[in-house]
Amino acid sequence: MRVALTLEMRRSPHREQSWTDLWEDCLWTFEQAERLGFDALLVQEHFFTSDGYGPSVPVFLSALASRTTTARIGSYIYIAPLHHPLALAQETAVLDQLSGGRLDVGLGIGHSVAEYRAYGMSPRTRPSRMEEVLDVLPRAWSGERFSYEGRYHHLENVQVQPTPAQQPHPPIWVAATTKPAAERAGRHGANLAAASVDPEVHEAYHEALATAGFAPGSTRVSNPWSITVTDEDPEAVWERNKHHYFHRWDYYRTIRSEFGDPDLDYGLAPSPDQYRANELIGDADAVLAALEPHVTGLGLTDLVLFGPHPGIDLRGEGFDALSRFADEVLPTLHKW
Numbered sequence: 233m234r235v236a237l238t239l240e241m242r243r244s245p246h247r248e249q250s251w252t253d254l255w256e257d258c259l260w261t262f263e264q265a266e267r268l269g270f271d272a273l274l275v276q277e278h279f280f281t282s283d284g285y286g287p288s289v290p291v292f293l294s295a296l297a298s299r300t301t302t303a304r305i306g307s308y309i310y311i312a313p314l315h316h317p318l319a320l321a322q323e324t325a326v327l328d329q330l331s332g333g334r335l336d337v338g339l340g341i342g343h344s345v346a347e348y349r350a351y352g353m354s355p356r357t358r359p360s361r362m363e364e365v366l367d368v369l370p371r372a373w374s375g376e377r378f379s380y381e382g383r384y385h386h387l388e389n390v391q392v393q394p395t396p397a398q399q400p401h402p403p404i405w406v407a408a409t410t411k412p413a414a415e416r417a418g419r420h421g422a423n424l425a426a427a428s429v430d431p432e433v434h435e436a437y438h439e440a441l442a443t444a445g446f447a448p449g450s451t452r453v454s455n456p457w458s459i460t461v462t463d464e465d466p467e468a469v470w471e472r473n474k475h476h477y478f479h480r481w482d483y484y485r486t487i488r489s490e491f492g493d494p495d496l497d498y499g500l501a502p503s504p505d506q507y508r509a510n511e512l513i514g515d516a517d518a519v520l521a522a523l524e525p526h527v528t529g530l531g532l533t534d535l536v537l538f539g540p541h542p543g544i545d546l547r548g549e550g551f552d553a554l555s556r557f558a559d560e561v562l563p564t565l566h567k568w
Contacts, residue, residue: 233527233568236272236454236536237265237554238308241292242285244543246475251284257546259295261539264551266303268558269566272336273300274308274536279347283542285483290323297331306336308536309407309425313341313361314351317385318392320365321372325396333397338425339365340407344487355491359412360384366406366420373401405454410493411436419444423452426530434530454534455526458541459512459519461556466513476541477511478504516560527568535565 241258243249249257262273275293278286289307296305305327310320328335341358342348348355364382371378375395380387396402405425406417414433417424418440426433434453441451458480462469470477482502512522526532537557540550 233532233565234271234452234534235562235565236274236304236306236308236534237262237270237539238274238276238456238536239539240276240285240480240542241287242281242283242542244283244476244479244541246479246543247545255292259292259299261546261551261554262296263299265539265554265558266300268555269562270303270537270558272304272306272534274306274336274338276308277310278344279311279314280350281483283479290327293327293335294330297327297334304334304336305331306405307338309338309340309405311342311344311347312339312365313353313358314347315365317365317368318372318387318390321369321392322394324402325373325392325394328396328398328402329394331397333402335396335398335402336405336423337369337402338405338407339422340425341413343409343484343491345490346487357384359416362416366404366416366422369404370401403452405452408433408437415440418442418446421446421451424454425536426453426455429455429526429530431530438531452533453531454536455530455532456536456538457512457523458510458538459557459561460514460553461516461519461561462513462553463515466518469513470508470511473541473544474504474507476543477507479543480538480541481507481510516556516564519557519561520564523565524568 239258243254265273273296275289276286277289289310293305324337341362345355361384364385368380372392373396375393377389377391379389404422406422407425407427408414408417409427411433414437418437424437460469512519540546544550
């Protein structure tokens, strides 16, 4: 099993910090994560948030390409329909070259109505726009001239250079919370960046893979977890930091509920204690015991650790928790 670290890089209302200090702390944490043995470092994307959540994937991946040497780097995720696929192909090809072929490209349709409206797009077009990006990207990465006629993109005799360092192209991960999104990932033979532990979501992915003719075991499957390794009483840790946990999770509840899709709605009241179930807090044995049935039952090949919550000191309590995870949990996960 491979283990990745992702950070939200968003400014917390509970901690006074400049943008530059925040970003430097995040980049420092990514560097330390590589040293601690994490396999991949993933940068998130969002737009138009008051806390600056997920700023500029290519800028931060470029910084990681120059400040790391062994860990893979990647997007988690590009909100693909908000990018022109040709620009995205060129951008990611350059990043793959700069990183020495260490780039993974994570793509998803996003869950924010505000992001689509700000770009002048209907949120209802997310799935069809995503399909076109997945159609165009591999062709653009080939370096050959091609034409494409879609609903949103009309491309005639275009060529994208440079090509990526990895051939035929960097690994593609498609994010999925629902069965239709998982099926989309399977139809395109992409790795699955699942955001659900619902077995039906994972089954839909594997069925679509098989139907499309992709061999079992030819792709990878990840799942994200918010984990704090500690010898403290988990409830004491929760009480001390639950305002930080609330800041993380209530954003997702809010943007998902705006879509009115029951598959996306957490169904939670906006109260910190409602998010307790989203946090895995405990010593190494408790953490591994909680993870094991999901890893084996869902056939996970990768785990994505949501790093310390915004507002927690990344060079203090946050780094202590990350180090404990690396020392006491990561070696076992690497053996799974």
